[in-house]
Amino acid sequence: MVMTEEREAARVNHDAAMPVYRQLAAILRDQIASGHLAAGRVIPTEKVLMEVHDLGRDSVRKALALLREAQLIESVPGRGTFVTENGQALALEQAKGQ
Amino acid sequence: MVMTEEREAARVNHDAAMPVYRQLAAILRDQIASGHLAAGRVIPTEKVLMEVHDLGRDSVRKALALLREAQLIESVPGRGTFVTENGQALALEQAKGQ
DNA sequence: CAGCATTTGTACGTATGTATG
DNA sequence: ACATACATACGTACAAATGCT
Numbered sequence: 387m388v389m390t391e392e393r394e395a396a397r398v399n400h401d402a403a404m405p406v407y408r409q410l411a412a413i414l415r416d417q418i419a420s421g422h423l424a425a426g427r428v429i430p431t432e433k434v435l436m437e438v439h440d441l442g443r444d445s446v447r448k449a450l451a452l453l454r455e456a457q458l459i460e461s462v463p464g465r466g467t468f469v470t471e472n473g474q475a476l477a478l479e480q481a482k483g484q
Numbered sequence: 485m486v487m488t489e490e491r492e493a494a495r496v497n498h499d500a501a502m503p504v505y506r507q508l509a510a511i512l513r514d515q516i517a518s519g520h521l522a523a524g525r526v527i528p529t530e531k532v533l534m535e536v537h538d539l540g541r542d543s544v545r546k547a548l549a550l551l552r553e554a555q556l557i558e559s560v561p562g563r564g565t566f567v568t569e570n571g572q573a574l575a576l577e578q579a580k581g582q
Numbered sequence: 583c584a585g586c587a588t589t590t591g592t593a594c595g596t597a598t599g600t601a602t603g
Numbered sequence: 604a605c606a607t608a609c610a611t612a613c614g615t616a617c618a619a620a621t622g623c624t
């Protein structure tokens with residue numbers, strides 16, 4: 387049996403107590419902390435996140451807003467959303483505390 | 485002619501360049517800074533703000549979210565939205581810088 | 583240069599859930 | 604039980620910025 391670095395991509399649970407937008411924020415934060423999403427042009431588009439997690443745009447944008455407030459990511463209209471310079475470091479810090 | 489302390493209540497301009505939710509946030513912030521909205525149970529309900537400024541709930545909630553981030557207000561489900569302890573002081577600080 | 587597709591931003595509406603009084 | 608008020612979550616439409624053709 388071959389062990390790989392791959393894991394099941396975390397998914398939002400629509401029935402969980404935690405709001406889906408917080409779940410998505412946590413998932414993305416962990417992916418940033420783990421380096422799975424690295425600096426540069428990384429975060430999938432809102433459209434992709436909507437499709438992958440079966441969410442409305444509202445929830446996706448709320449999740450990204452949380453990460454923006456935490457200065458893990460930055461968005462640029464017409465281009466996309468990026469992990470900030472020290473995004474991974476910040477995400478690691480925050481992941482520790484939780 | 486009698487001078488009063490009353491002034492025209494500032495209103496959102498739907499045709500301005502600045503997004504209406506930022507306009508509303510600025511209006512409320514100034515009202516807090518001026519003491520027109522004091523600590524305690526102050527901020528009008530979302531419903532009232534929607535009607536007074538002819539805005540959708542989205543815009544009203546975005547405006548309040550900005551003030552929450554700035555720690556000027558706090559909201560409690562079922563009760564309402566309140567100016568924080570040091571809300572006026574904070575609002576004054578921010579009003580200076582703008 | 584114009585035109586087009588992509589992507590984020592703003593703004594509206596609606597429905598339902600949760601907390602308070 | 605009920606009304607009020609904020610929270611979550613879905614949807615739509617259009618605007619603005621970017622990059623490509």
